[in-house]
Amino acid sequence: MTESHSEHLPVLLNETLAALSINADGKYVDATFGRGGHSQAILALLSVQGRLLGLDRDPQAIATGKQLAAADPRFSIEHCAFSELATAVHARLWQGDISGILMDIGVSSPQLDDASRGFSFLKDGPLDMRMNPEAGISAAEWLAKADMAEIADVLKTLGEERYSKRIARAIVESRDEHPITTTKQLADLVDKASPSREKHKHPATRTFQAIRIFINDELGELTAALEQALDVLAVGGRLVVISFHSLEDRIVKRFFRDQARGDDLPSHFPVTVDQLNPRLKVIGKAVKATEAEVAANPRARSAVLRVAEKLA
Numbered sequence: 001m002t003e004s005h006s007e008h009l010p011v012l013l014n015e016t017l018a019a020l021s022i023n024a025d026g027k028y029v030d031a032t033f034g035r036g037g038h039s040q041a042i043l044a045l046l047s048v049q050g051r052l053l054g055l056d057r058d059p060q061a062i063a064t065g066k067q068l069a070a071a072d073p074r075f076s077i078e079h080c081a082f083s084e085l086a087t088a089v090h091a092r093l094w095q096g097d098i099s100g101i102l103m104d105i106g107v108s109s110p111q112l113d114d115a116s117r118g119f120s121f122l123k124d125g126p127l128d129m130r131m132n133p134e135a136g137i138s139a140a141e142w143l144a145k146a147d148m149a150e151i152a153d154v155l156k157t158l159g160e161e162r163y164s165k166r167i168a169r170a171i172v173e174s175r176d177e178h179p180i181t182t183t184k185q186l187a188d189l190v191d192k193a194s195p196s197r198e199k200h201k202h203p204a205t206r207t208f209q210a211i212r213i214f215i216n217d218e219l220g221e222l223t224a225a226l227e228q229a230l231d232v233l234a235v236g237g238r239l240v241v242i243s244f245h246s247l248e249d250r251i252v253k254r255f256f257r258d259q260a261r262g263d264d265l266p267s268h269f270p271v272t273v274d275q276l277n278p279r280l281k282v283i284g285k286a287v288k289a290t291e292a293e294v295a296a297n298p299r300a301r302s303a304v305l306r307v308a309e310k311l312a
Contacts, residue, residue, distance in 0.1 A: 099236075121208050129208075
């Protein structure tokens with residue numbers, strides 16, 4: 001969920017609105033509200049009968065959402081992870097009546113820009129990384145107790161870090177003398193442990209990404225939310241997902257492909273495509289930010305938008 005720092009510009013805004021194919025009287029869900037950039041643009045296209053529900057697990061995002069809800073009766077906000085999408089929709093009796101769902105995955109610019117949140121290796125602050133600081137354990141707490149093998153596995157699997165074992169060993173050896181409690185400590189430690197550099201990329205990039213994804217169970221959240229979205233959408237409703245790295249996009253792409261294929265039957269079975277009960281139709285190809293958008297907001301560089309429509 002990436003926005004520019006000064007104006008919180010939502011990524012791929014026009015492309016998102018086109019993908020949602022807004023029905024002015026419809027019900028929509030912004031499953032990753034953030035600071036409301038996408039939500040406000042959706043509301044601008046809704047009639048007085050239209051409704052929009054925002055979800056977020058970040059208390060700061062919820063504070064912004066409550067302000068919007070107070071100003072616009074068509075909007076409501078729920079403090080929950082987007083893996084609780086179905087619960088929030090069922091509470092409003094909207095199941096099967098949702099015209100579109102947007103998921104803008106990952107960490108937001110306000111989260112990155114606030115050193116106290118602990119997401120950025122470029123700003124010194126407490127090593128937290130929780131999207132909801134009121135729940136779960138912080139990155140510092142996990143690093144203090146995880147064994148070397150677990151840390152290495154997280155760095156390799158979720159960060160695709162080639163020096164995962166070397167970095168994990170450095171973390172364990174360092175914490176025995178000094179607790180790792182700040183982002184600068186961790187970034188400096190990874191820097192020293194990395195024998196080579198990627199061009200235009202800080203050595204700690206992959207480590208911070210991996211730990212953040214692990215602490216927030218981001219891939220598990222995404223998988224659960226995709227399944228629930230399919231159940232609550234109306235037939236013809238659109239599911240739009242913006243992801244920012246290959247692990248997320250791979251999950252989305254595979255889910256769309258599998259649901260568009262339908263039942264997993266042996267290839268020699270004498271059935272038509274319709275008889276396989278496909279539940280989604282993939283709409284168009286993956287969309288990426290234009291050069292102009294990337295120039296205005298460098299964090300949009302890795303954004304990938306995919307859209308599918310519910311068939312049944």
